[in-house]
Amino acid sequence: MASVLASAAQTAHAAVAGLLSVAQVKPGDTVTAHPLKEGGPTNVIRPTFKGRTVILFVPGAFTGTCHAQVPGYIENAEGFKAKGVNELYVVGVNDAFVMKAWKEQLAPGGTEVKFCADDKGEFASSVGLLFDATPVLGGPRAKRAVVVLKDDKVETVAVEEDPTKVTVTDVKTVLAHLA
Structure with missing residues (x-):
């Protein structure tokens, strides 16, 4: 019974990733904020992009x-601000508990990075970045x-071709690349 349920769950994850995925955003596209959870499952936020520069x-x-890459964003938050960035968001296709634990581990003293x-x-689906990561991560991921x-428009988008490398x-x- 457990293997039947596991197989059904895996099939459902793959189907969801395939159905939800849309064309990847490109420069000039408008990005609409979707509800995200910050710090816990009940703290739902809807980021404001209009009139702001956001990473x-x-x-x-x-x-x-x-895990090795994100600390660079935390350490360089002031450098981003100096380039006119209002906010930095780390957005993971994970539950709120995982994201909170990750933040606490990477920035135990706190950080302005959300x-x-x-x-x-x-x-992730709305910006065309959702994919089926079931074989490695157990379900859809970004x-x-x-x-x-x-100002809620995509200026640039960079996607790693090889997820094992940082380029x-x-x-x-x-x-x-920031002006």
Whole structure:
């Protein structure tokens, strides 16, 4: 019975990832805020992008490459502000407890970087970054990417071709591309 349920769950995850995924955002596209959870399952936020410059960093919580990469964004928060960025969001297709634990581990003294759970994958799907990661992570997840928004419009989007490497989403590369 357990193997039948596990198989059904895996099939459902793959189907959801396939159905929810839309074309990936591109420069000039408008991004609409979807509900995210920050700090716990009952703290639902809807980020405001209009009139702001925002960096959306979409990693995999506790995955090796992203776990090593996110601290650079935390350490360079002031550098992003100096370039006109109002807010940095780490948005993971994980539950709120995972995102809170990840933030506490990476920034035990706190950080201005917001760690948000996209627990249903709605945001990742809306920007075309949701994919079926069932074989490795047990369900749909987001591709590792950085989206730069200015006034709710996509200025740039960078998606790692090889999720085991950090190239286009490296903090220094993203900072260098900001005006």
